[in-house]
Amino acid sequence: AQKITQTQPGMFVQEKEAVTLDCTYDTSDQSYGLFWYKQPSSGEMIFLIYQGSYDEQNATEGRYSLNFQKARKSANLVISASQLGDSAMYFCAMREGLASGNTPLVFGKGTRLSVIA
Amino acid sequence: DVKVTQSSRYLVKRTGEKVFLECVQDMDHENMFWYRQDPGLGLRLIYFSYDVKMKEKGDIPEGYSVSREKKERFSLILESTSTNQTSMYLCASSLFLRVQETQYFGPGTRLLVL
Numbered sequence: 001a002q003k004i005t006q007t008q009p010g011m012f013v014q015e016k017e018a019v020t021l022d023c024t025y026d027t028s029d030q031s032y033g034l035f036w037y038k039q040p041s042s043g044e045m046i047f048l049i050y051q052g053s054y055d056e057q058n059a060t061e062g063r064y065s066l067n068f069q070k071a072r073k074s075a076n077l078v079i080s081a082s083q084l085g086d087s088a089m090y091f092c093a094m095r096e097g098l099a100s101g102n103t104p105l106v107f108g109k110g111t112r113l114s115v116i117a
Numbered sequence: 118d119v120k121v122t123q124s125s126r127y128l129v130k131r132t133g134e135k136v137f138l139e140c141v142q143d144m145d146h147e148n149m150f151w152y153r154q155d156p157g158l159g160l161r162l163i164y165f166s167y168d169v170k171m172k173e174k175g176d177i178p179e180g181y182s183v184s185r186e187k188k189e190r191f192s193l194i195l196e197s198t199s200t201n202q203t204s205m206y207l208c209a210s211s212l213f214l215r216v217q218e219t220q221y222f223g224p225g226t227r228l229l230v231l
Contacts, residue, residue, distance in 0.1 A: 003189070008229050033216040045207065045222035052217055091159060097216045104175070105209075105220050109159035 004108035023092030031097025034075040039089040119225035138197040140208030149191035154205040
């Protein structure tokens with residue numbers, strides 16, 4: 001079974017609008033971490049934001065915030081005030097915790113975001 | 118800043134050739150990883166290493182091998198390339214395998230096998 005599911009292969013958003021990229025995950029561990037990465041057309045993977053399973057508040061980093069709903073096992077990325085430079089692939093990833101002996105990141109299939117002027 | 122470098126950005130090889138992809142990190146990280154990225158499939162883990170001379174298979178190790186003789190260097194070896202190995206290869210490193218540890222990525226190598 002997929003551990004990370006990103007159901008939106010592609011999305012469009014108007015410049016200056018907010019956009020939500022969906023991510024659901026599957027784990028039986030109590031301790032885990034959720035990550036979002038951005039991949040521009042140049043190919044490098046840029047770390048955006050992290051949410052721990054025990055964190056009580058949603059993570060925020062500048063224009064990025066993570067809408068963490070633990071009961072629903074979702075970790076959606078919200079980008080506020082979209083800019084043309086936000087056009088990229090976005091990947092959700094998870095690392096499971098102690099019960100699995102700590103593991104490398106597992107990635108979803110990604111969402112391609114296009115920001116329209 | 119953490120820097121992860123990969124030996125080539127683009128490679129073109131013929132079927133059956135041997136390919137070495139090298140990855141070097143400059144932050145004394147314990148862990149290094151090789152992923153391949155294909156459209157619609159995301160990133161899939163090929164191998165990772167948590168120490169010098171140690172390696173663990175990922176989700177898709179078939180057709181690949183790795184070498185980690187020095188802490189800073191992790192090589193991916195394709196012994197006899199096939200067209201289905203045409204892909205983007207991404208190397209990453211991290212200090213620990215703690216839950217909150219970020220993985221830092223290199224710029225990627227786009228391999229085309231003809």
